[in-house]
Amino acid sequence: MIPDRTEKLEIEPRQSTPMAREELVAWMQHAVLEIHPVLSLEQVLEESSLVHDLGFDSLSLESLMAMVKSRVPGVDLTPWYVRAAQHGQDTIASLVDFLLEARPPPTEGDEP
Structure with missing residues (x-):
């Protein structure tokens, strides 16, 4: 469920369990809303x-x-940024997909 628009976006460090794609999309949408x-929320679509x-x-x-970077530490966003800028793929969906593919594996001691 997407939090109410009036709620402040909480940026937490990476959780030990990976976020599902839907959760990451919702988080990204609310990050965009905090910046702008x-x-x-109706304007901030995955394909935006x-x-x-x-x-x-x-x-x-x-x-x-x-x-x-605060939410998903250890991921270099430069490849996404270069590819997105060159090909006009600077969408929320492309960033979420990049993060899911590029996310470093859990370190020892992280929950499975």
Whole structure:
């Protein structure tokens, strides 16, 4: 379930159990809403282009990248950013898919 729009987005460190894709999409949508509060949840779709549809500029992108790195540490976002910028694939879905593919494996002591 997606939290109410009025709730503050809580950025927590990576959980020991991987987030499901739907959870990561919901988290990403709310991160976008925190950066651009003038948007509505209905505007922030998986296929939304961060730049063209949601109005992100370099500062907004950097803020989102910082939030993502805080939530999913150890993932280098540069390959996604380069590919997304070159091919116009700067969507929430492409970033979520990249994170799910690139996420480092759990370290010893992490829950399965």
